[in-house]
Amino acid sequence: DAKTTQPPSMDCAEGRAANLPCNHSTISGNEYVYWYRQIHSQGPQYIIHGLKNNETNEMASLIITEDRKSSTLILPHATLRDTAVYYCIVRVIGTYKYIFGTGTRLKVLA
Amino acid sequence: NAGVTQTPKFQVLKTGQSMTLQCAQDMNHEYMSWYRQDPGMGLRLIHYSVGAGITDQGEVPNGYNVSRSTTEDFPLRLLSAAPSQTSVYFCASSRSSQGASRETQYFGPGTRLLVL
Numbered sequence: 353d354a355k356t357t358q359p360p361s362m363d364c365a366e367g368r369a370a371n372l373p374c375n376h377s378t379i380s381g382n383e384y385v386y387w388y389r390q391i392h393s394q395g396p397q398y399i400i401h402g403l404k405n406n407e408t409n410e411m412a413s414l415i416i417t418e419d420r421k422s423s424t425l426i427l428p429h430a431t432l433r434d435t436a437v438y439y440c441i442v443r444v445i446g447t448y449k450y451i452f453g454t455g456t457r458l459k460v461l462a
Numbered sequence: 463n464a465g466v467t468q469t470p471k472f473q474v475l476k477t478g479q480s481m482t483l484q485c486a487q488d489m490n491h492e493y494m495s496w497y498r499q500d501p502g503m504g505l506r507l508i509h510y511s512v513g514a515g516i517t518d519q520g521e522v523p524n525g526y527n528v529s530r531s532t533t534e535d536f537p538l539r540l541l542s543a544a545p546s547q548t549s550v551y552f553c554a555s556s557r558s559s560q561g562a563s564r565e566t567q568y569f570g571p572g573t574r575l576l577v578l
């Protein structure tokens with residue numbers, strides 16, 4: 353599985369968009385990008401995933417660059433409840449493995 | 463649906479004791495897995511199961527046993543607890559291991575284990 357690099361921490365003002373970057377320069381063609389988040393000490397929560405096209409759901413948008421070497425998770429209107437650690441994971445479908453790095457600690461400020 | 467449930471929430475053990483962490487899901491998911499999370503770290507895969515009767519090792523399996531006799535339950539056994547096993551343990555499940563959407567994982571609330 354490709355390794356990912358994320359900034360250790362970020363701040364975002366409440367109501368503004370939070371843009372969380374992830375570098376996965378060694379990603380291969382059959383690896384998907386998944387995002388999860390972990391609020392306080394709860395179990396991680398699935399946010400979104402994609403292969404090469406941009407994706408949007410009710411929680412967030414995922415922008416993947418054309419060369420697939422990096423991606424950005426966008427929370428369009430961050431709230432205090434979005435304060436969490438966000439994990440970017442790349443994986444091959446069917447390999448059973450999720451490799452969680454240390455993620456980005458996002459703090460939404462009032 | 464209760465989703466993924468784990469018991470107990472907290473546990474303190476003495477070195478050498480054994481115990482079983484319980485995990486259950488009511489979503490009829492085929493795939494279940496156990497992770498541990500040490501302070502300031504990401505999650506590491508201990509064991510996983512792709513269906514009843516089928517289990518396999520993850521990244522850090524030593525000191526742990528699993529079995530999967532039913533679709534719903536996936537208990538994790540600590541054979542002889544050691545202080546290095548002090549951690550937070552998460553159980554997760556997904557519909558299957560085939561297909562990007564079907565492999566999104568649902569996590570339980572975690573069990574906090576302290577081994578003295």
